Amino acid sequence: MLSSYGIEDIDRQILSCLITDASQSHKSIGEQVHMTGQAVGARVRKLQDLGIIEGTTVNWNPEKIGLTVHAFVTVFLASNTAHQAFQQFAGSSNQVVEIHRVSGEGCYWMRVRVGSQLELTSFLDELLGYGNYKVSLSIGQMK
Template sequence: MSPYLIDDTDYRILQLLIEDSTLSHKDIGAEVHLTGQAVGARIRRMRELEIIEGYTIRWNPLRIGQNMHAFITVFLSTNAAHLPFQNFAKNHSSVAELYRISGEGCYWMRVRTVNQEALAAFLDELLGYGNYRVNLDMGQIK
């Protein structure tokens, strides 16, 4: 059995969906030389294999007032703080992403807030778990 779960056609379908998840099966089929029905079957199989985990959209947070974009490295004060911190981060609406990391720090998170005051309030809450280092977004390159 091949170590890869998908073939070149599946990979091309996946790339097309990554570029634009609103493409119809028929439109994808025209690109990969399959019927829309065959494309649908391949997409279902990739979902069953958990290669495709879901669909998302690209959005502009500035258009809805989320003007502060911060990258925060978190340094927890104790080992006992991990689970409470994870629960805090998972449930806080300002936290867009959270990763446990190696190297400097314990966690890395992406945070979006409406303004500097909201970011400061978030950071005040964060102090209950440990220290942090903040880097602010100055403009996206890619």
Template sequence: MLDQTDRRILEELAQNSRITMKELGERVHLTGQAAAARVAKLEDNGVIEGYTIKVNQAKIGCLMHAFITIFTKTVQHEPFLSFIKTQEGHVLRNYKISGDGCYLLECRFPSNEVLDDFLVQLNEHANYKISMVIKKQ
């Protein structure tokens, strides 16, 4: 079970995973060595699964942000899932969902033309409903 200090450590690492253990310790009222030991324990217990970066998609040319609800055509989802694996440059996240649809894709595209090409290929495997992001709040 996580205590309050572990939760604070996770909050701090979520804000900046490159923080030094000394600075992390200061922020959660531990020594750097104690903070490092806590982080190692969180990693060993699988609470922390890995570290990542947050990429500004607009700055790398992917200005179009879309959520695509997927309606598979058959109970065999493998062709769709295989296609999605080839589209890692556009598909940020793929969620298996219940309710309206089978999957929900979060995608980024540099242009309408690239989006259209993606949708044409996608339609070989599934039907879809697309929602475009206008503004992030």
């Protein structure tokens, strides 16, 4: 049966399995949804072709490799002409883990991971070339 988003309920079940653990084999998922591994593989490829599955990710612990400072940065650009240059800067920065253009307070929200306060300060100094910022440091992740 097709949902309002154009995929079948079985596709949603397969997607749920992948969201839970993307490293599962198609055979393992097939056992959970009562299909063959080959049929699951075909449905996964269809979900990829539709753009529903855009890739897979790995859960990892950045602190284990020295990225111990986790900051959330609200960016206030200095002018309307700064967007393109800022987006290029943020997109090419290894320290920026995630970036969102937002409405409300600020122009962008960034999630930044660095190895030290000194490295964060250096990153923020570069950021001043595009506008101002507000920083909040993570003191613990809940989920």
